[in-house]
Amino acid sequence: MVEDLKQMDLDYVLHTYARDYTHFVKGSGARLFDKSGRDYIDFGSGIAVCSVGHGNERLAKALSEQAYNLIHTSNLYCIEPQVRLAKKLVELSGYDMRVFFANSGAEANEGALKIARKFGEELGKIKRYQIITLDSSFHGRTISTLKATAQNKMHHYFGPYPDGFVYAKNLAEIPHKVSNITCAVLLELVQGEGGITPLDREEILHLEKFLKEKNILFMVDEVQTGIYRSGELFASRKYGINPDVITTAKGLGGGVPIGAVMTTLKDIFVAGDHGSTFGGNFLSTRAGLEVLEILEEEKSSGRLDTKIECFSVKLQNLQKTYPEIFIEEVGLGLMRGLRMRNLDTLENLLKNAKQNQVLILKSGKNTARFLPPLTITLEEIEEGFKRLERAIRDLKL
The missing domain is CATH 3.90.1150.10 (Aspartate Aminotransferase, domain 1)
Structure with missing residues (x-):
């Protein structure tokens, strides 16, 4: 067999x-x-x-009950567990944000990249579109997130890639990579595919201050570190920072595909700017709610x-x-x-x-x-x- x-x-x-x-x-x-x-x-x-x-058993029961009622209606209609999951993520994180739900970490990071590019649109001024990432990072396997991934071995065969991605060797080099077209920095606080490498907390705090002064978005990829994997809901909290954008996925659904991008730029998107057919449907967000309740209890x-x-x-x-x-x-x-x-x-x-x-x-x-x-x-x-x-x-x- x-x-x-x-x-x-x-x-x-x-x-x-x-x-x-x-x-x-x-x-x-x-x-x-x-x-x-x-x-x-x-x-x-x-x-x-x-x-x-x-x-x-709790997750299986929640999924079964939801599947017997509704699995999907599309985002043309209000989805109760999606709304409740967004509220729970915001409240548990302590960040003043809004949430968009996707199907994976790569999709969540795509959403973050679009937020950064739209943020860089300033009427009457030069468009800022450049995004800085770190060597040995990993942000996904779509064309854009693959290019955001600063590993040359990942870039064979699939070009040409979108312009505007710049790589820094380390945190100290990031300020030197900033130009007048830089709109965002995207990084993992612990590089999951880069050797389980936690970044230095003091350096991160210094970088956050620098980016705020330059009006450059600080975006944190918490696809792997998020949802209590770090010991807190988000590793950003352990580092004491307030990112403009957080992405997460992996552990949020307990095995059911789901991703999320959270941002303090609450009105950055308007209807039609972004979307997902399956993202945030009844089944995935009901899973997310149950997972968060279980893990809240583990933590508390x-x-x-x-x-x-x-x-x-x-x-x-x-x-x-x-x-x-x-x-x-x-x-x-x-x-x-x-x-x-x-x-x-x-x-x-x-x-x-x-x-x-x-x-x-x-x-x-x-x-x-x-x-x-x-x-x-x-x-x-x-x-x-x-x-x-x-x-x-x-x-x-």
Whole structure:
């Protein structure tokens, strides 16, 4: 059966992924089960998507109830869960913003880019259209967001790209890249695909002050760091900043596709400037509401902070125990990484971890990435690290 499925995938699905053909059929909490019944501790959660774990009963019930009533009507009509989700995001964030809902992080970032370009339209003056991003960033795979992604390896084949994207090597270089046509800076506070690299808080605060003085938008891509992944609703809050635009996606729907762009420029768009057929429909926004309620409880109860501390300590202990393999522990919240000394060792660790029934990911050139469900239990963390340590010991044999 698995072989038949693999062949069908090879025959009928475009080959855009380096597939692992493990056939998962069920999930519960932070565990996934394959066709043979073997369980795996999931330290990847669908690349930070399954924020409330697998098989979450509350989310499944909310989706089922919504599907029996309405799934979609289009944005030509008022959508109650969309309105309620927008209100909840704004109130929980503490930012005075309005929200547009899309279907993914890339779409949310497209919305941010359009906000920046419209903001740069000043009648009677030169149009400002230039947007600065950071080296090793990742902002999506549409033509515009791919160009916003400051990684040359991502730019093969698909040009010509839109003009107006400038790359800075680091935060200190951004002011030197600003010109009279710069309208915005877009960055991740922790680079998810760039090695789980948190940016320096003091440098971010200094940059925010500089951009405000220059009337340049400060846009923060929280597609991966948002929705409590950092330990707060948005990493922007941990950094003490007030962005003009925030994008988010991944964990907001708990697995249901959804993205959101939030902005203090409440009236930047008028009817017809932007839109989405599926964005913010009944099903996705009802999922978002349930996910936020579940994660609010995790945060307010103190359980989330306890798990973050436990996970970080265990990673630090691995680094101390195996300094010949690991350089350092990095990240924040439940978005963590272990820097490794050798790229081949990283590839072997990913393979060994899978064989020992724990799933981890890769980030950048030399980082093992950990993005467990935010509802993971302490028992699941303990079991996952037991399996991970077996995988590490296998590397040393």
